[in-house]
Amino acid sequence: MASFYEFHQRHGVALGELLTRWRPGRRGGSWQSFLANLGARPERHRAISLRVERRPPRELIQAEMTALIDACDWLRDKFLLSLLRVTGLRIGEALGLRHEDLDARRRLVVVRPRENVNRARAKTWSREVPADAELFRLYSDYLHEEYGLLDCDHVFVNLWGSPIGEPMSYASVDRLVRRLRDRTGIAFSPHLFRHSYATGLLRRGVAAEVVQHLHGHASISTTVDTYSHLGVEDARRALAAAGFLDESATAEPIA
Template sequence: MYVRRVVGAGARRETYTVVDGDGRVVEMVDDYLALCTDREHSPNTLRARAFDLKAWLVFLYLLGLDPLTASPEHVDQFAGWLRRPVQPGRLRSADTDSGPAREASTVNRALNSVYMFYEFLARRGVGMGAQLIHRRATSIGDHGGFLAGIAERQVTVRPTRLKQTKRRPPTLTDAEVQQILDACDRVRDRLLMALMFETGCRIGQALALRHEDINTDRRTLTLRPREDNANRARGKSRDPKEIPVRCTLLDLYTDYLFAEYGELDCDYVFVNLWNGVVGTPMGYWAAMSLVKRLRRRTGIDFHPHQFRHTHATALLRAGVRLEVASELLTHGSVRTTAEIYGHLDVDDLAEELDRVGFRGLR
């Protein structure tokens, strides 16, 4: 059982499917992924769902079950198997157990893929889709819609979901960011790191940036979702977002054009200049190779997405309204921003107590 990347339909240039051990496409899964492709879901989302459903099929194979004969009890067992995969009928000594194989968040994502797959099958009148959900009355803490509180309503609940520990995403200090920037010996590399830190854009959005997306007069850059990027760079947002940038970042961009980019004929901002084919768009591999070099030089174990977490946390700590931060981060909804960055850590609590003078009271 394995996942294959194949040509997509409609606007999607690529999608994914699951193939069994005999090299045949698993038709039920392929039909579901085709539906997701037609709805223009992100290729990264399609890939994750393909691997999640592959894991589900492997689990059912170990139990000798067909996907259409599986029950909600098997979904519960699947969650446990993802955390600690043990062959059916076999035991593992507790002395040799090194802990869960997957995080609770990863398991919940896989469970969501299974739920959505069976909801798709339920519309065909097969599978256990109707048994995988139940409804309950709303309670305090549920997300309310526009008419929340006006009429009684119910929410749909999926029975199997692991409890996740909420924690603020890891961030970098100002000193660490400066150390990383100072370790860049090329203007292009410094521009890439500074861009992710100062705008909070994703690495895919940065690598997909074209010169036409940078407006030096308005002091903005536009993050555009594109399906035809030669370097396969991708951003999660579906709509273009124009965001303001500082003059220092635009000055660094100008320095890069004059000092290193030169007369290259390429639409992309970030291109290969010293490795690979000169003048071609810089890809993920080249960007991660740069990150690894900077890790060695600085001793800071960081990932490009930490620049985004650092930027988002700085926005909220500075008092930027949640809806504004959500727009700047190109999130699909304010709720996404709140769920990722809305909770406070001990430093935030202490700062607020100091601000109101509570800790100074005797």
């Protein structure tokens, strides 16, 4: 039956009324007395759920990420976007970072779930994400040139807007994103850095289990489902890198 409705939906038939039905309204928890429905107003419910094609989010290419970082006026903002680029952190995880979470000696960024006054949060367990030396050089420049003697354990703080020295908020990031969109003409969100990071790893042949850990996904199925848009050319490159395809050989013409 669902296939019948899906066929007509693909061919432009309006199915709104066909796919809904009325039933008595419900209140409260799962248990209801046998008289609970008397006097309750009927509610509309979908009778059949149709599969909706999920479009993968757009990726940021390397040139776009570089342009966005270069368009930042301040080292704090350059460091924030660079961090998202090379670690794939969620924006909430980045805003919740403390100085103790950046291990320059081991070149690690540690994500720890905490209660934060700016309401930033890490969704999953603690994890360590490797980063490159350039990111930590930028962090050092940010501390010396802009952070200075501010007394705060958060990495990202208000440097100019009130209250100065307090942890940076989601609203501040939103204002930064809008400024950079206007300045560069690039439509982006902080999450696109995360998506592009994971996609780039998978395209380079990094195992899905590794990407799952770096991304902080609770299940590997989340990683696989989210990045199922990788195409046949990605598979070809991975097979060639693993030695299963000889890309140097020329295919013989078919007679």
